[in-house]
Amino acid sequence: MYLGTLVGMTGPIGMMKQHDLRDWAQRQTRCHDYLLHGSGMLKDGWWQLNCDLQLQNGPTFHIEQEVLADPFYRFIEKTWMWQQLVLAIPLYWMGGLSWLVWGVSVRIAVSVGGHWLIGYFAHNDGERTWRVEGAAVQGHNIRLAGLLSMGEAWHNNHHAYPGSAMLGLYTDEPDPGWWVLNALRNLGVVKNIRLPIQLPLRPELIAEATDLDRRVERVPEDCDIAKFIRRG
Template sequence: MHRRLIHNAYECPLWLEYLFVHFGVLVGMAGPLGMMHQHDLRDWAQRQPDCHPYLRHGEGLWKDGWWQLHCDLALCEPPEFDPEPRVANDRVYAFMERTWMWQQLPWAVLLFWVGGLPWVVWGISARIAVSVTGHWLVGYFAHNRGQRDWHVEGAAVQGFNIPAAAYLTMGESWHNNHHAYPGSALLGLYENQPDPGWWVLNRLRDLGLVWSIRLPEDLPSRPELSALTATDCTERRRHLPLSRSPNRSSHHENGRQ
C-alpha cells in the first residue's frame, strides 16, 4: 500500500490496489486518506530545515510513544493536503475513509465463525495493538538510530536502516534508502538488504499484475542527496540479480513528493 498509494512506485490493476489499501487500513491507524495525509505531512516537515519533534520522533522513547500512540498534533497553520484527483474523487476510497474502523467487522465475524471469541481477540484486538505499536516503534528507531548510506542535505530528519526489522516490516525498515529514493519500489537496495515487499512485487510482475516498477535510477536527480560511503549506490547495485531490475517506468514522483 505504501509503495503504491503513497508513492506511485509501480502500476497495478485498480482491484489489486484496492485490496492492498484494504490490508493497509486493517492495520488500524486510519483510512486511506488519513494515512496519506499523515504521511505527506511528515514527509514535508522532515524535509524542512527544522521539524516539530512530534513529526520527527524527536523526543525520548517513552514520551514519543505516548505522543504517537495517544495524541494528535494540532498545527495553527498546517500545510494544505491536496491528494491527487484519482484518489480524492474515488468513491471506493471515500467509502473506506468513512468506514475504516468498521472494516474489521467482516474479519471479526469470519474469525468468530472459525474459532470463536479467542480468535476474534487475537485476530483483531491483539493484532491491531501489536501492529500500531510496532509501526510506531520501528518508526522511532528508523528516524533516530541505525545504519545510513545516504545523507539528504538541508533536511531536518535523516532516515536510518533497521536491518533487524527487515522481514517483519516487509522491507519497509530500510528507511535511509527510502529517504534517499522515496519513489523507488525497491527499498532494500543492496544484496545484504532483504526486501520481502520487493519479492512480492516481482512475483506479481511475473503474473502480469504489476508493471512500470520504478527504481532509483528512474527517479529525478536529487542534488541534495549524497552518498556516505566510498562506493556509491549505482556501483554497488551492479551485482544485483536480474530479477531485481524489472521493467521500468519513465514516470517521476508526483507533486506530493
Template structure:
C-alpha cells in the same frame, strides 16, 4: 543549496507551499501535541483485549491465525497497498487489486487511506525542511515519542495545505474506506467469531491490530534515530536510518534511509543483503501479469540535495540502483 531555497524535489509535493522558506518551516514547527481520545482508546482497547482475552483463549490455531493475518496485512496491505502504491504510486496494477491491497492496509489498524496519505505526506514534507516539530521528527525520548505517536495528535497553528490528486480524493471506494475503516474490523471479528470463537477474535483482530499499530510506531522511532545511513539528504531536518534487524518483520520498510533517498522507488532494499519481501511480492505479481511499471531509483528525477555517504562505499555503486 542556499538555505533560503526549497529543494527542487518538493516542487511536486502534495503539500502546497509558498516560496517563503521561513514561513514554511514555521508552519510545520509551531504547534502543540494533544491527547486524541479516539486514537488512544482504539489502541488501548485493542491492546487490553489482546493481552487479557488472548491469554484466556490461547490456542496454537489462534496464534497461527495471528501470525498469518499479521504477515498478510503488513505485506499486502501496509507495504504494497498503502505505502508503495497509494502514497507513492510506485507501480501500476488493476484497480480491483489496488482496492484489495488498500483494504488490507486498513486492517493494520492505523487509519483510513486518505488519512494515511495526508499523515505520511505531512511528515515527509516536514522532515525534508531545515526544521520541523519534534512530533514529526520522532525527536523526543523513547517513552515520550511512544505516548505522542500512539495516543496523541499534533495540532499545528498554521498547517500547510495538502492537495490530494483526484485518483485518491475523488475515488468513491477510497472515500468509503476512509469513513468506515474501523467498522471493517468488526466485520472481520464477526466472521472469525463464527469460524473459531473468541480466541480467533482476540488473536486474529485485537492482537493483530495491537502488533500493527505498536510495530509501526516502534520501527518509525528507530528508523529516524538509530541505524546506519548510506545517503544524506543535505539540509533536511531528519535523516532516515536503515534498521536491518527488522527487514523481514517490516516487509522491507525498515530500509528507511534508502526510502528517504529515493521515496518514489517501489524497491526499498537496494543493496546486497537488504532483504525486501515487499519487492519480492511485487516481482511475483509482475511475473503473473498483475503489476507493471515498477519504479526504481534510476527512474526517478535527479535530486541535487542527495549525497552518497563514504560509509556506504563498500556496497555496490549507485549506478547499479537497480536494473535488476
C-alpha cells in the same frame, strides 16, 4: 489497499495525508519533535499512539482526483474502523472469543505498535548510506527489522529515494515488500512502478557509506532496469 486498511491505523486517504505531512516536515530545516520522533521513547510512544499534532500553518495537500473520486477508496476511508468486522465476525464464529482477541485486538496492537517502533528507531539510530543535505531528519536502516517490516526498516534508502517502490537497494537488504510488488507487476496487477533511476536527480542527496563500490547493487532478474543506484 484493503489489507493496509485492516492494519488499523486509518483509511487510504488518511494514510496519504499522515505520511505526506511527516515527509514534508522532515525535509524542512526544522521539524517538530512529534514529526521527527525527537523525544524519549516513552514520550514519543505516548504521542504517536495516542495524540495528534495540529499545525496552525501546515502545508496544503492536493491528492489526485482519481484517488479522491474512487468510490472504493472513499468507502473504506469512511468505514475503515468498521472493516475489522469483516474479520471479527467469522473469527468469533469459528473460534470464539480467543480467536477474536488474537485475530483482531492483538493483531492491531502489534501492527500499530510495531509501526511506531520501527519509525522511532529508523529516525534516531542505525546505518546510513545516504544523507539528505539540509533536511532536519535523516532516515536510518534497521538491519534486524528488514524482513519483519516488509522492507520498511530500510528507511535511510526511503529518505534518499522516497518515490522508489524498492526500499532494499542492495543484495544484503532483503525487501519482501518489493518482492510482492514485483510479483504483482509480473502478473499485470500493478503498473507504473518506479525505481531510483526513474526519479528526478536530487543534488542534496549525498552518499555517506564508504563501501558502496564493494556492495552489490540489487538487480531483479525479471526487471528490465539493470542499474539504478546513483552515487553522490
